[in-house]
Amino acid sequence: MGLNVSGASVGAAGSLAADAARDVERGVLTTTVEHMVRWARKSSVWPATFGLACCAIEMMSTTNSRFDLARFGSEVFRASPRQADLMIVAGRVSQKMAPIVRTIWEQMPEPKWVISMGACASSGGVFDNYAIVQGVDHVVPVDVYVPGCPPTPEGLMFGILRLQEKIAQGIPPKYKELELREGRGA
């Protein structure tokens, strides 16, 4: 039986590695259904197509060849909320726009996630006035906040990768968490 530098047994690990190598040679991989569903889900998060202000220009840039959001499976912005599972709130949310944002979110199928992109969406930013919602979490439950004014395309992509990590770990969307807290969830 082998020992590694810390003195721990490596015999069992070596045997597992050998088994895994044999499986790969045979073209066989084993996993759980739950793990596979999470992997597929996190690898194909599709955003709804809409933007509210200057942040949306940066959001649009992420799909261009220079940044290539397709590498992470999220370049397919959908024209219908019914085909989208990610809402990126890119820009300030006016009081007039808030009910429309909520309607779009409600039309998205579950499970669904929200990224608040930029200072205005997250807190109203420099627009500390009656016309602008002081944080889109007053309107829809937010899973990931991306800071900046505006956040760079890389910043948004970092936020999408953080969201992918949450999905892969099985962390429920924010709205589910709120439902459970209020005793409404399954």
Ligand code: SF4
């Ligand atoms: S955070 Fe900055 S870039 Fe984004 S919508 Fe507000 S003012 Fe525009």
